[in-house]
Amino acid sequence: MDISKAPNPRKLQLCRTYLMNGFAFLPFVWAINVCWFFDEAFRKPPYPEQSQIKRYVIYSAIGTVLWLIALTTWIIIFQTNRADWGATADYMSFINLAALNVHTIYKYLDPSIILTYDINERHVLDKLKDPLIKYS
Incomplete structure (x- = not known):
């Protein structure tokens, strides 16, 4: 999708939609929002909707980073403590080899x-x- 051809109000609407969809436990949508709208928010000449788009891109970037930190923390904790947790960890595993x-x-x-x-x-x-x- 080429967002450069879209009118500015449509860009704002699309950027806001991606931000809101990310709150539905879809952090990948936030990452896409940052990638797609970074140039619009920070590199294009100023236009009226740009300040809102910039805010949405920053919120999306913060959300993406927080999700990455949380996911990395959980993976490290689970991988290092899985054997100690016994059956509880086995039930959390996608493939339950113990069963x-x-x-x-x-x-x-x-x-x-x-x-x-x-x-x-x-x-x-x-x-x-x-x-x-x-x-x-």
Whole structure:
């Protein structure tokens, strides 16, 4: 989208819309708002709507930075403390590997590549020979 061809009131409306949409937990929209309207706010010759656009771009930049700080902080905290949190962290994970049982994991493997296994898991290997399971 080329915003340079849009009239100034439309630019102001679009910039405000992106700012408000960012408050719906969409910080990426704020980043786009900063990228698209930075030149309009700070590099173009002055026009009546420019002061409002400048304010919206600054608010969007602040929101983007705050979200990046919060997200980075959460990632660092979660990655460093995940093992200590036990089941709580497992429930927060997108892929819950702790909830998978041995059969679930082995059913996707080709039995010929399974070289070592516990004697108690022999029944799992017997289930792998089920003709209904397709291997790729």
